Amino acid sequence: MSYFFQLVVSGIVVGSIYALAALGFVLIYKSSKVLNIAHGQIIAAGAFIAYALTGWVGIPIYISFLLSMVITFFLAMSVERIFLRRLIGEPIISVIMVTIGLMSIIDGLIFLTPFGSVNFSFPQFLPQELISFGGVSISWTQLVGVIVTVLMIGGFSWFFKKSTVGISMRAVSDDQFASMSVGISVPRVFGLAWATAGLSAAAAGGIIGNITGLNFETLQAFGITVFPVVILGGLDSILGAVVAGIIMGVIQQFASGYLDGNWGLNGTAEVLPYIILLIILLFKPHGLFGIHEIERV
Amino acid sequence: MSTNRWLATGNYFTSYQDEQRLFFTHLDRTILTMFLLLLFVWPLLFTLSNKYMLVIDNILIAVVAIIGLNIVTGFAGLISIGHAAFVGIGAYTVASFSRTLGDSHVIITHAWPLMIVLSGLTGAVFGAIVGLPAMRLKHLYLAIATLSFQMIFTWTINFLEFFNQGQTISISRVFWFTGKLGRKDHYLFWYYVLLVVVVLSGFMVRNLLRTRYGRCLSAVRDNDRAADAMGMHPGLTKVYAFGLAGFFAGVAGALHAYVYRGVGFESFTLHHSITYLAMAIVGGLGTLNGSFWGPAAIITLELQVETLAEHAGQILPSTWNLATALKPFSFGLVIVLFLMFEPRGIANWWRIVRSYTKLWPFRY
């Protein structure tokens, strides 16, 4: 039984990171209806910035994490400013394509640094002891990762529900023209959405970097694996992102725990999320928590 | 009909059938015929190195694939982030024959035109299956469904023993009337095959686009509710778009398998899907001639950057990383710049050039 629970716990740990990464997608989608394909690259950038600050500049690690979040915040904001601002009003397909282009551009920029081809790992700053209960163990790194994720997701939900900026972001997602007419600056809201997404991406990058080490390929692949999570959750729901993230995390653990090694199967954790996604989409075309809009004609 | 059939100075149509013509003047037709003739003749006049023959073959393969992608993404407006997987389906159709029958079985070496068509049909079937969610899914959800197909495809190839677990499955050299093709003629021979395929597909799609089979694609792109009210099933139309795209992708895949004489999963990854999308965008989404410009532009760019990288590497050895980083960077930059400043792609430049020459000197 402890095997089962260990899988569940590991699944939740991985899943909560998925949720945090998915949050970045949701933030951008909610306000501008754009799916940011380059999010994995932003996550990687956030993680690498944190490493560069601590490993090369020598800033204490906690501060460098915070700094990387701030830097990525502005980085994402300027990405929106430079590349996406002009595309407001263009068809969504071209905006999504721009994010695909951005993905390549950021890839290229990362290859300029050693991060493109060398593995790094964050210095450890948390206790090495394991936290164990009933045969289930979790490391401090993972625990802190989950806690940070929970805090950030909670913070963002609060921000969306209560703060003025959050409310204006929701308004923009609802109706751009109407929000313009009540004096909300739509471009500013888009910029902010990207910026906050960048912030959450940096946090996610930091956590993944601590758990797995900094490898560009892993981080890129992570950015892709988040897609099924986002879609499963329903693109515009923070709650959906959390639930779907944890579902996917647990499913992946179960897949490698129960499927791999039996019946000649291997690496099922990589493909199962997509299969499950397809099946769920057949029954719930808007994900688990996505808004199903009634089409008016 | 105007009396001067070479330089029409205006619209002299007297029947609706007149208006359907692809070439409005003899001049247009002659220019295209000459151009095609040139494409067929130049290899006889001078020989290109194998590298560049391979590059040209590669461009033509991509053209066939992009014609397919343009149908689904350009005309029908359904983002497909899994086009490389469809190309892969085509390639692996040939590969599975090679796996079961041996790589130099008669079917593969002699009946290769049949294999190419068969791969196209397999691609079409898979395209239609993947398109099935389009009956219910819209927009991004559909795009991610195609992404899922890409991932599932890669995984399946990579883990199934039958597909040699993603390792190269070799395909033998084919036979022509002159006998088995040698290494020397290989790329040239496939250049001609590809050229024929491209020209045929080009005309086929050009014709389709001016019939109901093409119009319905733009209809579901622009407004699928209205399309529904016009008496077409929007879901089935989308499935059909995916099927047609799958066909061209499958053909491209089979050609890829033959040209490279082997099939390995590395040529059909997500990265390739994205490259195909980039080609379609740079060429011009929703235009037929964009399907030719896109691959040519992107592959040329890649080569240019490679050369640049090499020069930089020779002059400044320490800039190796700078030089290689240029590749993805320039690739991304080209996509972004095109979308920002010329969202209609190179096809739009072509349109401008054409309309300019049409007015020159006195045509109006």
Added chain:
Amino acid sequence: MENRKRMTVVLSLTLIFIVAFTFQAQAGQTYKLGLSLAITGPTSDAGDPYSKGVEDYFNYVNDMKLLGDDKIDCTIRDDQYKTDITKRNFEDFLDQGIVFYLNYSTGSTLALKKDFDEEKMPTIPASFHAGNLVDSSYIFLPIASYSAQAIGLAEYVVNNHKGSTPKVAMFIHPSAFGRGPVSDVEKAVAAGLDMEIVEVVEHGKDLDNTAMLKRLNSKGVQYVISQTIQSPVATMLKDASRLGMVAKTFGEPPPTLSPRSPVQVRTPSWPWPRSTGVMIRLPTPIITPMALWWPRLLPKSFDAPRPGA
């Protein structure tokens, strides 16, 4: 610098081959070589330093006049780990008239095998996949193949294990280079190596290997032989140490961070295998990533079954 040492071994052998194959050459000639490898893209963590090593080495050869008046001109191309680009590079090198070709990935080596034979182009790949040698007479492995290395490790495990038959799992890359050695190790076991292969795990891009490690543990696995690239092993090692399986390295010690970094990595419980040669002893499993390419680690008695030979 283990990397450098390894590179030297590989390249000196390369050089011998080149000299051997071009004995008819005149003095003062320049030999063209081509290398196509992944400087960017997957496995670039190995390819990037490899390319630099090759470049430096040939500069060294030319500067030190190791070939007398002859020079080597080696063109290096990035193929991003894509077979079709590798093929294009190879055709280009042929057009340039290379006399010797250096390849990189297993996938492209297998894909281009026929071309090497047709062109009679001697090739040294950076991949020591034993399958490279099957049906080909122009591919050369300057050191033991991955299979041989893996069997060497297996023998090491058997020789140092106390008690009944050791239970071993293999943790491999989901590609030819990972899968290749498996069957050869299995052959060695069938031929009498006292070891039981409990499971072969093909890893994905997992963020967490808990499930896999727990499963192996429950099957009584005592050692894990790895044949893959760095980062999956690193992830697994972290999870292993989290699950209380004490990790122990052998080979190169784990690197430390820059002296200014506030925290030093503690050895050996938190290793980051920068070099690919790390062996970890868990209370039960031993984890040994790919490429114990140091000949000194290979048991003397070792006789690698060369496929096709």
Added chain:
Amino acid sequence: MTTLSIDNVTLTFGGLNALSDVSMIIEPGLITSIIGPNGAGKTSILNCISGFYHPTAGEIRYGDRRLTHASPHQVTKLGIARAFQNLELFSGLSVLDNLMLARHTNLKYNFLQAMIYVGKASRLEAENRAYVEGVIDFMELEPYRNSTVGNLAYGIQKRVEVARALTLDPQLLLLDEPMAGMNIEEKEDVVRFIMDIIKERNTTIILVEHDLGVVMDISDYIHVLDFGEVIGSGTPEEVAANEKVIEAYIGED
């Protein structure tokens, strides 16, 4: 000629009744208008008829065919066409292409013939093109034939919308506020077109319209809806005298 009958149709959205227990009979060859205040459910009825919504309860029959669960494209094939209230044109295509799309089901060549084009496909295309030209002529759209629809003026787009519905060669034409947002002259044009359609093509028309003046002038029969219920039916004179209708339009006191 076929009669459309709507029997006790109820349409519910998330517990809210858009239509409750609506019944009406549409006689062939007449102009039947459906009027009512905003949100009364006029467009919902059209949506139910044309298959965009499916009634929660009740039945819609066209002759002996049940439309209750039919999809829009099935309804269209029965000869029921619709012009939308908020333009639902293919805005990226030319007027000609928009109208040719309406001939979709009449172009009966197969895929292979389409690929080769010469022969049957070409002939059918030309024939249907001629039909489309007839409609263009009828709706006086000649100057805009090759313009992209999205770039045309609103009034013209509305006309294209009607023209496209006509191109489907319907027996029953549903017009959803064809005069919304138009000035007097434009309205007069549309009224003239509607009268022509009835006269020349012998089409049954269901008209949803806000302009009571127009409705009273041209309708043969009127149904009045309020809060999803039919509150009055009859000839224009009868409806004008109906107290409930007056109440709904003017409000109590």
